[in-house]
Amino acid sequence: MRAEVVLMRTGTTLMELVVCLAVLVAVTALATPRLNELGDRVEVRSVREELVGLMTQARAVGVARGGATLVLESEPPAALLLARDSLVRSVRLGRTALPPELLLPAGRASTAFDFDALGIGRFASATIVVRRGRAEAGIVVSSYGRVRRR
Numbered sequence: 001m002r003a004e005v006v007l008m009r010t011g012t013t014l015m016e017l018v019v020c021l022a023v024l025v026a027v028t029a030l031a032t033p034r035l036n037e038l039g040d041r042v043e044v045r046s047v048r049e050e051l052v053g054l055m056t057q058a059r060a061v062g063v064a065r066g067g068a069t070l071v072l073e074s075e076p077p078a079a080l081l082l083a084r085d086s087l088v089r090s091v092r093l094g095r096t097a098l099p100p101e102l103l104l105p106a107g108r109a110s111t112a113f114d115f116d117a118l119g120i121g122r123f124a125s126a127t128i129v130v131r132r133g134r135a136e137a138g139i140v141v142s143s144y145g146r147v148r149r150r
Contacts (some may be wrong), residue, residue, distance in 0.1 A: 040135035044100050047077070047093050047130045048137040048149065054079050054091065055113070055139075055147045061088055062115030070113045072128070077102040100132035113141065121145030 054070055058081055062068035065083040072079050077093035077100065094100050104111045105126040114122040121144050129138040129150075138150040 037134060039096075040100075040133035043094065043096055044130045044132050044135040044137045046095065047100050047102075048139060050091065050093060051079070051128060051130070051139055052147050052149065054081065054089075055141060055145065057081060057089070058113065059115050059119040059121075059145055063117060063119045066117045068115045070115075071110060072102065072104060072113075073110045074102045074104050075109060098132070100130050103129040103131060113145070115145055119145065 051072075058068045058070040061081060061083050067084060068088070069082045070079060071082065079089075079091045079093060080087065081089040081091075092099075093102060105124075105128070111126065112123075113126075116122055121141070123141075123143060125143045126141045127138055127150070128141065129136060140148045140150055142148070
């Protein structure tokens with residue numbers, strides 16, 4: 001009698017590896033655009049909330065120091081908070097290498113929001129839009145300085 005030797009195959013074949021890689025590439029190709037859109041939405045909302053915080057801070061500085069001005073620049077997106085012509089805070093809006101687009105009222109490159117000693121705005125109502133890719137968010141600032149998210 002002869003003993004039969006049974007060899008157990010271990011490992012994977014080249015064809016199995018190629019099929020697995022093809023599936024991974026297909027799943028990645030489907031998920032990448034959604035992840036980019038998610039990143040854009042997060043960045044736009046982050047800048048919007050930063051603008052709301054700056055408006056609130058400008059009102060508080062106006063009350064504390066007898067007046068304040070918040071200057072918004074669209075290129076590059078930035079904000080300057082001034083109180084009686086002295087710089088209180090300077091902020092670059094957006095945290096990524098590709099910052100979102102800041103659309104100011106009437107297509108201006110910069111705009112200023114003045115607050116008096118009572119924290120009341122002294123300007124016309126304005127809508128500020130933050131946009132990157134297909135994501136968009138905004139705020140509406142009333143003439144009294146109240147902010148509403150859009």
